[in-house]
């Protein structure tokens with residue numbers, strides 16, 4: 220019997236399928252998840268980063284800048300930042316330019332090599348298995364959590380790595396019922412797979428379920444907001460719909476006092 224990977228409840232039902240993939244919803248914590256999980260090998264190689272990040276370096280940097288501006292009042296203005304899933308280090312560049320002491324983590328050899336060459340201190344491997352000798356004032360996690368098999372453990376690890384008043388910033392795609400509906404409409408094409416980032420994205424969060432995840436992991440929410448998703452610069456009529464339906468959730472979290 221399938222159980223909810225976040226809260227272990229068995230009160231779940233199949234909420235979406237397209238012939239290839241099935242998405243279940245938990246009625247206890249509201250999370251939607253892909254089941255069974257599909258293993259994708261060697262995803263984060265040089266061509267992946269070239270296509271999605273190197274190509275859009277300036278645009279993505281601007282996008283991160285906008286996010287930081289929106290949450291500026293809630294986060295320490297200096298200190299140590301760890302960017303989990305740092306990729307080619309776009310956020311590390313930005314944060315170091317504005318005076319933070321920056322550190323990165325990634326599972327990709329390419330990403331680690333890329334950031335090391337820029338002179339950043341980066342850690343390679345799954346966050347859950349890494350040992351750090353320092354603690355951080357801020358941990359950022361941009362488009363990572365939805366890909367993690369055990370997100371509660373993952374966030375609990377972040378909690379351990381944060382200073383007493385440390386802040387965790389999570390960005391993840393907002394996959395609303397509306398987006399699932401659109402994906403269903405396109406299920407006769409290959410589009411629905413890309414709309415829902417299947418099968419690499421395991422979890423499909425909305426504001427309710429990401430709030431539950433934060434609570435299960437020992438965090439309280441300082442702020443939760445919705446922003447337009449990053450869609451790149453190659454804008455045309457065919458991808459105009461993205462402008463209206465693709466959104467992201469930003470959550471600013473603080474540890475519950477122990």
Ligand SMILES: [Zn+2]
Pocket residue numbers: 223224225226227228245246247248249250
């Ligand atoms: Zn659940």
